[in-house]
Amino acid sequence: MINKNTFGKYLSIFIFLLLSFSSIAQENSNDSIKGRLIDDENAEPLTGASVMLLHLSDSTMKGMISKPDGSFVIPKVTPGKYLLRITFVGYQKLERNIEKTTEELDLDIIGLTPKTETLNEVVVEHKLPMAVQKGDTTEYNSAAFKTNPDADAEDLVKKMPGIVISNGQVQAQGEAVQEVLVDGKKFFGNDPTLALKSLPAEVIDKIQVFDKMSDQSQFTGFDDGQRTKTINIITKPDKRNGQFGKIYGGVGTDERYNAGGTINLFNGEQRTSIIGQSNNVNLQNFSNEDLLGVVSSNSGNRRRGGGRGPGGGRGGRGGGGRRGGGAMGGDVNDFLVGQQNGLSNTHALGINFIDKWGEKVEINGSYFFNMSGNNLNQSTNQEFIIPNEENQFYEERNTSESDNYNNRLNLRIDYKIDSFNSILIMPSLSFQKNMSTSLVDGSTTQFGELLSQTKNLTDNDIGGYNFSNNLLYRHRFKKKRRTLSIGLKTGSNSKERENSLNALNYFPSEIPVYADTIDQLTDIEMNGYSVGTSIRFTEPISKKGMLQLNYELNYSDDKSDRKTYSFNPELETHSELDSLLSNVFNSKYTTQGIGGGYMHRGEKYFLMLRGNYQTAKLENAQQFPNTGDLDYTFNNVLPMAMLMYRFSRQKNLRIFYRTSTRQPSVDQLQNVLDNSNPLQLSIGNPNLDQQFQHTAMMRYSASNLEKSSTFFALFSASATDKYIGNSTIIASRDTVILGDIEMNAGSQLSQPINMDGYKNIRSFITYGIPVAGIKSNVNLNAGLSYSKIPSMVNGQKNFSNSTDMTATIVLSSNISEKVDFTLSSTSLYNITTNSSQELLNNTYVNQASKGEIYWMFYKNLVFRTDLTHQYYVGLSEGFNQNYLLWNMSIAKKLFKADRGEIKLSVFDLLNQNTSITRNVNDAYIEDVRTNVLQRFYMLTFTYRLRHFKI
Template sequence: MNRFTFFVLLLAGFAAPAFAQNAQITGTVIDSVSRESVVGAYVSVTRNAPDAKPEYVTTDVNGKFTFTGLTKQVSYLVKVSYLSYKDFTRAVTIANDTENLGIITLTEAVANLKEVKVVGQVTAMEQKGDTTQFNAAAFKTNPDATTEDLIQKMPGITVANGTVTAHGETVNRVLVDGKPFFGDDAALTLKSLPAEVVDKIEVFDKLSDQAQFTGFDDGNAQKTINIVTKPDKKMGQFGKVFAGYGLDDRYQAGGNVSFFKGNQRISVIGLSNNINNQNFSSQDLLGVSGGGGGGNRGGGSSAGNFLVGNQSGITGTNSFGLNYANKIGKVDLSGSYFFNRTSNSNVQGLSQEYFLQGGTSNQFYNENSRTNTTNSNHRLNFRIEYNIDPKNSLIITPRLSFQDNHSGSVKAGLTTLASDGSKVNSSDNSQGNSNKGYNFSNDILFRHAFEKKGRTVSVNFNTQLNDRNGRRDLYSRNMYFDNLVQGDTAMRGDTIDQRSFTHSDGITLGGNLVYTEPISTSSQLQFNYGLTVQNSNSNRDTDNLNYDDGTYSDLDSLLTNNFDNRYVTNRAGLGYRYRKNSWSANLGVDFQNTGLYSQQLAPINNKVDQSFTNILPNAMINYRSKSGTQFRAFFRSSTNQPSISQLQNVVDNSNPLSLTAGNPDLKQEYRNMFNVRYSLAGAKRPYSLNAMIFVTQTNNAIVNSTFIAQEPTTLPNGLFLERGARFTAPINVDGSWNARSFLAFGKPVAPLKLNLNITTGFNYMRSPGMINYVPNFSNTYAISQGLVVSSNISDKLDFTVSYSGNYNVVRNSIQPNLNNNYYTQGITGRVNWIFGKGFVVQSDVSHQSYRGLGEGFNQNFTLWNASIGKKFLKNNAGELKLTVFDILKQNNSITRNVTETYVQDVTNRVLTQYAMLTFTYTLRNFGKAPANNGGNYRRRDFDGGGDFPRGGDRGQGGGGRGFNN
């Protein structure tokens, strides 16, 4: 209650200065011929007074703009400018709080290129509402650059191992002109679009469709990048195709081609190679990795739903994708199909040190493994938005994926004592896995606006289905060592030969009703109610080999389980929203009751029936100025339910030396999240600054409890552990904290034609756990520093030099002698130079250094790739290039993972030196949009929230299309 009262007072304190009344001017800018929105047009407002200076904004993805902080009964001159269009000017005297200029049409200017007027120096970055907007024209790239190459020059945006990060947060979605492009795969979109078609890059937190409509943040926002394409690139065909072959039978072939015709957009991609080039996300990989040390916290997958990254090892990929988007009458339609098949081979070395207490020697576990995996995936995504009329709309978003995964592995594990290196146990095993499954989800959202501005109702229905079938064959020979007397060692062992079949399925049905009611011109109430019912079932049948008849018919009861689980959640809430001029604030509270019913049907009958009641407050304060300053503070409480895999108490013996199981007595997590953001950007500043603090505190955190047998032990659940074997299961523990801070500073160095980006971060994580029934708190402090210097000279010479360093301090509560400091750093350089008659030289060098890791893991290595090529054919459309990869033969892969129970270092197989000759053909064919393309429709503003923005205070940017169609 004290925390809740604090945020109420904080909200009132910030909202108090916001009551000064100011007027605003709004409007929508479209092309006079195609009737398309003109995105990124410069709009200036100048007061009719001596020495008055203009203020600037730009139009958003829907062609809309808003000027706030103006004065009624005062005359202003409004001017709209955009390259290749005639200027529009109008004198306006503001009579009301809001002066709406309606639809403003721009006519294309008829002029030679040398007569085109430059509207002033391009501003690299602007802060518009809660949207950070980058102008692509301010960043020079070479003619062959992709959007991924472009955004890496922008302050605070990085791309590493396929993961896109903006201002310290992982980017979950990338849109093109406000529409999905190949589902939620950020890396695929950025690699498929050439940089030359990009006009602007917008970075923002995209609210859910329902939250955009109401203006109340429902906590489901995703960090999003919206790519705004240039108006003159919306008609035509573009893309590239390539094929190459090299030493050691290395090959690559593929390409992407897009056909843009106003609203209709079709893109086709394809890829085939065996050089680790992957263009998909981890949602395409059916999770089959698990166990093996209990490293997956809480028993779940270590990869996030949207984490984009390559598999370890060497991968061969075959993929194909098709994306379609169009506006047909009142319907906005977008959809994509994507298929990929990968064959992965990996050799891995793993070293773990487990924390023990009470004078007991710590244990080292070392493992070497070889794995081959084949994965196939079909993924379909659709979005259908039907604007029935200005007051009603319907959005349907179905998603479907099918997955098929097969893997085989052999591994050898050895446990030793840290004190003297004596052997404790060892295991040599081989296993084969086969998994098939599908996932389906569908959201149906209906939104209605009443005649009274700000009075709305929206209803959302959600359905989720999943099904998975798997088979595992395991053969393992295990040895156990006992030091009976000094110098005398006895050894015994066992053999596991078994087959398991698993099946899991689930269905979730949910509904949510939201009603908003204005109580004044600047405030609004929201009432919401939601009901969710989730049912899931999981069963595993495990049979040992029957040596009498040679069949797998000997049931292993400890490894067999049939488990049903059901959640029923009722949630009702009340929210208040205030918005005036540059300030806005939300304050709300939800009341939630969750019923958990679990039943184990085999091998014994056991029931769990629990009920949880929670009060979930939320508060938000947002300030944004015309000059580009933004401050945002946000607090929210939420709950997280344990998954069925965390609840199911069946033992997973994939690694007989490290067993795992679920816990049916788990409770839900209760989280408090606090976020503060501050940013400075705009045309009047020669720099940009973004700062963020993100703090999460969790009660009943789901963490791991690990028991390491010091002698042969039978656990309370009947599981027998030999000496040195480990058993891990999830439990609930308080005291989990995660705090992150991030600072990004960007500044163009005009005299040197460079872009300078500096990033600094500090992270703190307090991870609770339990080892042999003794609580342990692992405290990790991490300081990161980054520096990027990129060229802004010309499209002929493009280079980037960067540095990243991370210093980590680890402190443990039960083993101070294991406190550890380690440091990693990377220095990279990349250059792309086009000279002479189409000659191209490319080179990139990356130096990695590791200090403070385990023995054999402290390394320095340099990866150097280089190529030389020649452009030819008309408009240099063709290029022949020779590339040498890993010239110095030093490529390596090292990662460290610190948990509450152990420290782990891992090495993976990497691709080594090869040379390849590649031919690339680039397609560029852009033309003028035909008259009346897509029909003579006018962009209509769906009058949902009245004077309340539907984009969650998105201001001028955002790609959060809402109902602005």
């Protein structure tokens, strides 16, 4: 295990020094500068405005007058630094420092502010709009949200309507943000939280939220449905050349420490960002790519593929906790998102690099390393549905320690061969290593009597890697809008795991009383590779219409070799192969699809229709302990349609429908028993079919420039045929199932099966408006979600219906940099019903309120405090909690321009911090309590780096 305190102190010093030094270079190019001028109040184009460009090195000037649509183009601008000056009668003069580095510098839309006029001592002031709509992109104006001088990008976006950051997850407009761009370029791979913590708020000009299409779809113009919710941070032009960031270090009581920093080195097109941290105060930066090892070490019931409804994982958390997972499956998201449970020490270093090499090559890459140690103490209460019987209750106490190591490398190279051809290459590689020890004490009761009990000790040693590479060739023909693109994707992965299990199992309900012991060693090797290609051709058939033809071929091959050995006391080694717990399995999956589409773009609308015919073949081969093949062929028609309608410049509607298929994972298919928890067994199912899913979505966005308000509404629904749910056998007495699996009273066995009837519905609305009287912004959010999850319990079909109703109000200050506050309150009301067992119907409530205050007062003293209140009703006995988490600090600004700060802080002043989670699953409801960080004091020194070139 890691010597956390010693290593952490040395790494803290290393990061603190490393982030203090760097260098940078840059290349330039030349051509024109263009933009478009509008009125900030009504977004109308400004005709006849004077646009002047002053070369700062020799004072030469160029100028022109804006056109009827407000646009302007200043041609033949050589590389260099300029002052852009725009004047227009009745509007305030605008001056901006810019640097010409790209082939064509597009300044995009520039808003001019009407002059303020005084009439009879009545001042008419211009309201800066919080957001405007640009097609399906919502663009927030950072100047409309005042933040304190220490704020980063995360602090800024939290003030914006429809954006929520909680437990390491970033959500925008009701959907999870998967990517953050900076000036249109990838930033730290697919890690939104890491990206938002790397940039100070003061360098940000705009925040754009949109659904980013795949690279191939962006080139062809045809949407393939593979969109990712994305935030694009647009920096201020005068902040794109310089060095900025911060370094910090702090020591506290109970041997707590926290050190790290961020350094950003911007020089036009060339940008380097470095982020580092070392702490034992539960500050974590993990993306899904970093969690292979952690996932594997905690995946006892790995095949529970049904997932959970919207109620799953709700119920809030304390500081240092997180929302829990639901039923476990093959997807990393089913296990951990954002932060680990328990107490963690984290050591991390990340580097992001962006540059343009000459006129033809753009490069973007990032490397991220983290190492973490985790201590977990967890209490779990589960209530299981048993049709026509009294429910069973399972209680568990889990104590574990783990060390996790991750290396992640992402690269993106865009090579422009000539004006008609280009190649995009995007490799990604990650390595993980995890070691863990877990002690579990679990018991099952029914009618108030003990049925079974287990005490088991598990050790895991896991290592693995994931590699993928996407290559995209793009060709434009001389005929406008005629294109050809060919995509090639490859991938491979490997995971090796050694697991030792020592367990004592006790069954007092049996006659005679029965007890057994388990001493076994399991070796698991999982390997896979995939290859695929996508060919698309587009052809214009009119000025507004276009056709597309496409062909896709994908192939994957996954193998799992699982061998379990029992302890041989004579040889004193694990040498007896247990065939019931051993299996070698191979799964191959091939899909081919051919289809086409039509796209029509009108003045106010955009219509796209697509259809694919897909044939798929699933080949399953068991090679040990028995041999046998199971092959399946699937044929499907996959339609897709999208309509976008623009009511006005600031109001638009998007309607989307698509169909898709999903194959079962190799661990869901592998027919081998997993007894890592002897009371909760699981086994695969080689007879699984692919899932077929229908998804529909409607999204409406509107901005009111006069009121400076923004409104957004989302409605989505999905239904799945042959949904991979769970069949659970809950034994109230000794029984033998599936031919040779013995189950004692109080034990359970789950197996994935295909079922129809899965449905999911979500709706979300948000409304934001400034309140002039108190110089603040109000954001109102409301959501309603419903899920219907099918399952089988003891051979009887059950539908778990879960409904979530949420309402949130956020009041954020817009007063000044010296006074900054945010008040919020969220109410969650959950109703869960079950078709086969009404006794398990449940209702619970969670009320979470929070207040954050920043106040700079006498002689640059700074007072900060945040107070979180959590209230629960309807959970298991002993889990309903009502507590306050109160953090507070007092600081003094130091040095010129307040670059330095010394701060004394206290975490959890009242010592009440708690972490509680409610998970609603297909066969049970569970409440989970996890250990969290509690009260400590810390003294921290921070130095902000700021040096911008004019």
